[in-house]
Amino acid sequence: MNRILMPLAIVASILLVIAVSCTFIVREREYALVFALGEVREVIDEPGLYFKLPPPFQNVVYLDKRLLTIDDSEAERIQTAEKKNLLIDAYVKWRIADPRLYYVTFGGNEAGAQARLQAVIRDALNASVNRRTVNDVTSKERDVIMTEIRDNVAKLAGSVGVDVVDVRLKRIDFVPEISESVYRRMEAERKRVANEQRSIGAAEGERIRANAERQRDEIVAEAYAKAQALMGEGDAEASQVFAEAYQRDEEFYRFYRSLEAYRASFKDRNDILVVSPDSDFFRYFNDMPNGMTSPVPRPVPPGPSPASAAP
Template sequence: MKLKFILIPLIIIAIAVYSSVYVVDETEQVIVTQFGRAIGSPKAEPGLYFKLPMIQQTNYFPKNLLEWDGDPGQIPTLDKTFIWVDTFARWKIVNPLIFFETVNNVTGAMARLDDIIDSAVRNFITSYPLIETVRKTNRKLDTFEVGISDLLDTRYLGEVTLGRQKITKGILEQSQPKLDDFGIQLVDVKLKRINYVEEVQKSVYARMIAERKQIAEKFRSEGQGEARKIEGNRDKELKRISSEAYRAAQEIKGKADAEAALIYAKAYNKDPEFYTFLKSLDLYRNAMDKQSALILSTDSDLLRFFKSYEEKAVMPTMD
C-alpha cells in the first residue's frame, strides 16, 4: 500500500517532466504557445528545451526550403497570344513567430502564395510580348533545318529587351514585399512550362504544316529542274556520241568502199572479159529463176556469153 502511494506521485512527476521537455531538430523551428498565444522567442537552434506541461504547447515549422507548385493557367501576352503558364517556386519560413500569427501553418501559407505569386506572374506575362517570356537573349538560334531559313527571314519575330530570366526575377521582386508580412522568404521563382492554348496550337500547327509543304514544294521544283537539266545534258551527249559514231562509221565505210573499188578496178584491169563474165553470172543468178520469164532479142548483150558458148560448141575441134 505504501509502495502504491509512492509510485503514483513518481508516475505523475515522470509524465510532467516528459511533457515539459521537447526537442528541436536541425530542420525545424518551434513556437511555444500558452492558451493559443505565442510566448517567448522562436526556438530555431537544435537542442533540448523545456516548457510548462499541459499549459504550454509546441508548434513545429520546417526550417528548410519548401516547394510551391502553382496550377497552370491561361494568360494572354501583350501581343494577344494566349498561352498556358505553369510556375513553381521555392520558399522558406524566416520568421516563425509572424508566420504563426498570420497564416498559422504551411497549408495557410500555400493559399497566400497561390494568390500572390499567381497575381505577379499574370501581371508580368500580360505586360510583355510572347518572345520576352520564351527567350532571354537575342542570341541566334542554334537549331538548323534545311529550307526553313528562307521562311524565317521573311517573318519578324521581335527583339528581346527584357527576357525570361528578368521576368522571373521581376515576379520574385514583386511578390517578396507582400510575403514579408507573413514571415516568408521567396527564394526562387521559375516558369516550368509555357505552351499555346489549344486554339492557338491548331493555328500554329497549320502554319508549320503550310511552311513544310512550301519547303517540300520548293525542293521538288528544284529537283525537277535539276532532273530536266540532267536529261537535257544526257540527250545532248547522246546526240553528240551518235553523230560522232555515224561520222566515224561513214568514214570507215567510205574508206572500205574506196578500197573495194580500187580492188575491183585492179581486178577488172587485169582481165576485163573475165570480170564481165562474173558480173553477168551474178546477174543471171539474181534475175533468172523458175518463176521468171524474159523476152529478149537474139542480139541482146545479156545473152552474149550464151551465144559465144553456143558458137564454140558448134565449131568442130581441129586436131
C-alpha cells in the same frame, strides 16, 4: 504511501512535458525555423534531434524542403503578336532556397507563395508570347520561350527566397473562335510548300532529262562518226579488192559484174525488162568470153519475151 507517490508522479509528468517541449526532430524533407519571441533565431536544414527553450520562450516552424510543383488546372488565354489568342497550360518546379526570407515574405503560407509565383509566371508568359507569332510559339521557338520564362521567373522568385528549377509548357491550343481559320491558313501554307517542292522537282527532272538527251546525242553522234569511218574504210578496202581483181583479169571481172547485174535484174519471176537484145547489157548472153569453150546459156525470163515486148 499513495500520498508520497502522487506528488512524485505529478513532478515527473511536469518534467516529462518540459523535456518534450525542449526537444524537436528535424526530418530530411523539411527545414526547421526556431523562433524566439516572434523572431527567427536559427534555421536548421540538417536532419536530427535538437533542443530549444520551452514555449513561449522558443517555438519551431517547419517548411517543406522538397521539390514542389505549381500546375494550374486552367489554361491561360494569351495573345500573340498577330493578335491571335492561345490557350497555354504551363507548370513550374520550384523549392524553398532561403527559408528565412521565404517565411518573412509569405509567413510560411505555401498557398500564398504559389499564388505569387503564378502571377509572376503569367506576366513572364505574356511578355514572351506577346512578341512572337503563332508559328513561333507552337513550334519554332517553344524551347526558347520556356527558357526565357524560367530565367525571368527565377530572377523575381529569388528575391522572395524561392528557387525556380524548371518551367514547361504542357499544352498550347487555339481558342475555338480562331481554330478553323488557323487550320485553313496552315493548310494553305502546307500546300504552298508542297507546290514549291513539286516545282523544284519538275525543274530538276527537266534538267536531268536535258542532260541525258544531250549525252545520248553525243554518244549517237560519236557512234555514227565511228560507223561512217568504218564504212569508209570498208568501202576503200572493197574498192582495193575490186581493183586488184580487175587488174588480174579484166575480162573475167567484166563477166562477173555482168552476172551480178543479171542476178539483180531477174531475181523475181515477175520481173520484165524491156530492152533491145542487141544491147551491151546482153553481151555475155550472145558472146563467149575469152577462154570459154561453150556459149553461156541465155536465161529465159517468164512472161512475154523481151523481143516481143519491145516497141
